[in-house]
Amino acid sequence: MSILFCDLVGFTSASEHADPEDVRARVAPYYRRLRQEIERYGGTVEKFIGDAVMAVFGAPVSHEDDAERAVRAGLRILEAIDELNEDDPVLGLSVRIGITTGEVVVSLGARADEGEASVVGDVVNTAARLQAVAPAGGIVVGAGTFAATRDIFEYLQLEPVRVKGKDEPVPIWQAAAARARFGTDMRSHDTPLVGRDVEVNLVQQLFERALREKSPQLISIVGEPGVGKSRMVFELERYIDDHQELVVWRQGRCLPYGDGIAFWALGEIVKAEAGVLESDAPDVTVRKLDRAIPAEERDREWMRGRLGALVGLDTAGPVEQEESFTAWRRFLETIATTRPAVFVFEDVHWADPALLSFVEHVADWAEGVSIVLVCTARPELFERHPAWSGGTRNATTINLTPLGDRDTAQLVATLLDRTLLPAEVQAPIVEHSGGNPLYAEEFVRMLKDRGLLLRHGESWTLTPVEELPYPESVQALIAARLDTLAPDAKALLQDAAVIGKVFWAGALASMGGRGDRDVTNALHELSRREIVRAVRASSMEGESEYAFLHALSRDVAYAQIPRPQRVVKHEAALRWIQQRAGEREEDLADVLAYHALEGLELAVAAGLDQNAESLRPIARAYPGPSWGTCGAPRHRPGPEALRASARVDARRGRRATRPVGAPRKGCVRRGKVRRGGGMLCRRRQAVSRGRQPSRCRTCLARSGRCSASGIGIG
Numbered sequence: 001m002s003i004l005f006c007d008l009v010g011f012t013s014a015s016e017h018a019d020p021e022d023v024r025a026r027v028a029p030y031y032r033r034l035r036q037e038i039e040r041y042g043g044t045v046e047k048f049i050g051d052a053v054m055a056v057f058g059a060p061v062s063h064e065d066d067a068e069r070a071v072r073a074g075l076r077i078l079e080a081i082d083e084l085n086e087d088d089p090v091l092g093l094s095v096r097i098g099i100t101t102g103e104v105v106v107s108l109g110a111r112a113d114e115g116e117a118s119v120v121g122d123v124v125n126t127a128a129r130l131q132a133v134a135p136a137g138g139i140v141v142g143a144g145t146f147a148a149t150r151d152i153f154e155y156l157q158l159e160p161v162r163v164k165g166k167d168e169p170v171p172i173w174q175a176a177a178a179r180a181r182f183g184t185d186m187r188s189h190d191t192p193l194v195g196r197d198v199e200v201n202l203v204q205q206l207f208e209r210a211l212r213e214k215s216p217q218l219i220s221i222v223g224e225p226g227v228g229k230s231r232m233v234f235e236l237e238r239y240i241d242d243h244q245e246l247v248v249w250r251q252g253r254c255l256p257y258g259d260g261i262a263f264w265a266l267g268e269i270v271k272a273e274a275g276v277l278e279s280d281a282p283d284v285t286v287r288k289l290d291r292a293i294p295a296e297e298r299d300r301e302w303m304r305g306r307l308g309a310l311v312g313l314d315t316a317g318p319v320e321q322e323e324s325f326t327a328w329r330r331f332l333e334t335i336a337t338t339r340p341a342v343f344v345f346e347d348v349h350w351a352d353p354a355l356l357s358f359v360e361h362v363a364d365w366a367e368g369v370s371i372v373l374v375c376t377a378r379p380e381l382f383e384r385h386p387a388w389s390g391g392t393r394n395a396t397t398i399n400l401t402p403l404g405d406r407d408t409a410q411l412v413a414t415l416l417d418r419t420l421l422p423a424e425v426q427a428p429i430v431e432h433s434g435g436n437p438l439y440a441e442e443f444v445r446m447l448k449d450r451g452l453l454l455r456h457g458e459s460w461t462l463t464p465v466e467e468l469p470y471p472e473s474v475q476a477l478i479a480a481r482l483d484t485l486a487p488d489a490k491a492l493l494q495d496a497a498v499i500g501k502v503f504w505a506g507a508l509a510s511m512g513g514r515g516d517r518d519v520t521n522a523l524h525e526l527s528r529r530e531i532v533r534a535v536r537a538s539s540m541e542g543e544s545e546y547a548f549l550h551a552l553s554r555d556v557a558y559a560q561i562p563r564p565q566r567v568v569k570h571e572a573a574l575r576w577i578q579q580r581a582g583e584r585e586e587d588l589a590d591v592l593a594y595h596a597l598e599g600l601e602l603a604v605a606a607g608l609d610q611n612a613e614s615l616r617p618i619a620r621a622y623p624g625p626s627w628g629t630c631g632a633p634r635h636r637p638g639p640e641a642l643r644a645s646a647r648v649d650a651r652r653g654r655r656a657t658r659p660v661g662a663p664r665k666g667c668v669r670r671g672k673v674r675r676g677g678g679m680l681c682r683r684r685q686a687v688s689r690g691r692q693p694s695r696c697r698t699c700l701a702r703s704g705r706c707s708a709s710g711i712g713i714g
Contacts, residue, residue, distance in 0.1 A: 475552070
């Protein structure tokens, strides 16, 4: 989430001796304009504090580009202040802005009248501090915002500053200008394409078919964020550049925020064809639009009147949609009359239903011209528009699935300029990328930036860490997708995240008090969105098994659950597994241990004494080398390290499950953890081996007895 603080410069001293009504009159247009610009980019005004404004980008719904939105809003605020001063020079307004990005706790039910804050976290305080050190008329951002937007905006690095509440100087940057109108315009496609030969050939064949038959082709390229939709469009553009035919290429993007965006993508296409610039005056726009309409067009005035709304011209009045569609289609047909034309509509999952209807209209009604309509979308498109292109002639949908491990490994090796990589370097990146090319690129970039991935001569080494971190950009991307889910679907997904990487439909029904049919339908929809997938062979008899498509989706969903709710959900999962295990409880001991220990630590941390007391006996019954047997983990495993996954126990000839990274039960039976009256914590063994013991995570004691459980500590 990104926080923006904006404050008037010199307002306090200027208003010290002024009449309060004059002060209010001076700042009223300032408040109205700030709210307008902030909401224009999808932000929310959290509060006005005197002459300061705090805005939140990412609540109540997060977006993958919240940091970009915040900086764009800040730049637009500076322009708006200049416009206010031009309209009324007496105002003499000047502002400074601070922006930070990071994790916060959001309380959607906060009661402002009782002093409750809806957003709490270190980034809130830091944003206020950065605003205080920003120059007048300038925007200062913190490290998180800079990392998320450094390819989108031009920045000037400033000297680190010391601010209240921080032990070390804080690095800061001043935002100067945007490098493009939208961050997605800065995409680069420098890495070789891998694993998409079939899809690329299909797109090229459909293009050739449009040329050969002089008929429209509608191509929908669908896939999750980062899987390669834009890359497919780029590959088609490169193919056309090398083609013997001269082809018209026009491209527009559907926007997720802003005013008057229903036909924005089509408007971009018309503006590009007519050469209309955003800065053009209305009379200039009219002349350019006139030149774009062929002289032989018999209904020039009629067509220009219908196209005017797409390029920002005032129209005489409302027009029937069918009439507008006809005029717009005929304009596209005139473009394709002399040369084949490709019209690209990006991100149509954000498109207004009317725009989608128009695209289908062109595919249905255009005749005698070579038109290729390319639409890129996320799987959410089919949730909003289930019948998209279903009854349209010459329509093809290409579903981009995640890359296989071999292709992902090839991509990672290419990113690191090596043909072969050490297994200890390649395997973790491939596993965490989950077949998503963008994730792989962001992982490599992050590991380099943090100094965890280092080059030594002709090879690379990955610094061992307890848990490989995830790039914040990827986390934001997934969090934004999860926030688009309906509340019931999101709650179900969070229950699944508590169970683990692999989960069962019956558990979700039990944990949430849901009907079996409701669970099945919800999981089917999540599968269509490519968030989860069904597992063919279940590891639990009589239960339908599912798995998260990406481990990170599970981790992000888990992290969004408030701590007290996690405790309750772990207890519910524990009860269901115990009930289903029956006499096989020993086979599921590790899974039961995970839920008991995780729930216990969370309960202790949240001060839920009653829950802790109910979980502590179960936690004692399932000690393991990864956890101190005082009833809490010695090193908290965390959701990433403890993904419950299915495994086949070949020796027993049956299935069992245990958290990845958790000890096998045999370690307990072989006496590596001693049971008995004292039940010594694993920390004592650490001392005997000459290692520095850590504190007990339950009571923070280094020796004696755990104050919470009464168990001996080394």
